[in-house]
Amino acid sequence: MKIGVLALQGAVAEHLRMLEEAGATAVPVKKVEELDELDGLVLPGGESTTISKLMHKYGFMDALREFGKAGKPIFGTCAGAILLAKQIEGQDDCHLGLMDIKVERNAFGRQKESFEVTMPVAGVGADYPAVFIRAPYIMEVGENAEVLAKYEEKIVVAREGHYLAAAFHPELTEDTRMHKYFLDMVKEYRN
Numbered sequence: 001m002k003i004g005v006l007a008l009q010g011a012v013a014e015h016l017r018m019l020e021e022a023g024a025t026a027v028p029v030k031k032v033e034e035l036d037e038l039d040g041l042v043l044p045g046g047e048s049t050t051i052s053k054l055m056h057k058y059g060f061m062d063a064l065r066e067f068g069k070a071g072k073p074i075f076g077t078c079a080g081a082i083l084l085a086k087q088i089e090g091q092d093d094c095h096l097g098l099m100d101i102k103v104e105r106n107a108f109g110r111q112k113e114s115f116e117v118t119m120p121v122a123g124v125g126a127d128y129p130a131v132f133i134r135a136p137y138i139m140e141v142g143e144n145a146e147v148l149a150k151y152e153e154k155i156v157v158a159r160e161g162h163y164l165a166a167a168f169h170p171e172l173t174e175d176t177r178m179h180k181y182f183l184d185m186v187k188e189y190r191n
């Protein structure tokens with residue numbers, strides 16, 4: 001199984017390492033042609049506005065929409081979840097607009113810029129260590145999306161078919177369960 005990590009900006013190396021540990025072959029993706037050989041893709045955390053600008057610059061907007069619409073699984077973490085969302089609170093435009101979720105950026109307030117909590121994530125585990133860094137939260141999910149985790153009543157993990165979004169950074173722990181969950185999704189959609 002070959003999984004790419006979009007390598008324009010953000011936490012790329014950490015995702016590559018976790019995907020390898022979870023049992024996949026993981027490659028950084030810097031050119032659209034590299035999408036062809038992939039079974040799935042991770043959109044890392046970072047700064048969504050910066051990543052989006054680079055996605056436009058290097059032709060990834062249309063290429064990634066095609067990738068998603070062809071049924072290839074995509075996992076967006078933190079800024080990556082913002083890139084996937086169809087709606088962003090306070091903004092008219094979205095980025096990829098592939099996943100039927102509405103997100104609010106930097107949703108946990110200044111005093112909580114970064115924090116770690118242990119929480120249950122459905123299908124992943126009861127005690128998942130979630131690292132939040134200037135994290136968004138998911139305000140609403142569409143009727144085909146399911147909520148996998150909430151923190152303080154806010155949705156922080158959701159799945160819609162072959163799209164997975166997490167508000168936190170699963171690549172910044174030693175716990176590979178979230179990446180394994182994504183690899184199981186990829187297996188499910190590969191055939």
Ligand SMILES: NC(=O)CC[C@H](N)C(=O)O
Binds near residue numbers: 105
């Ligand atoms: N750690 C992150 O990915 C932060 C996301 C960032 N606040 C954004 O809006 O893009």
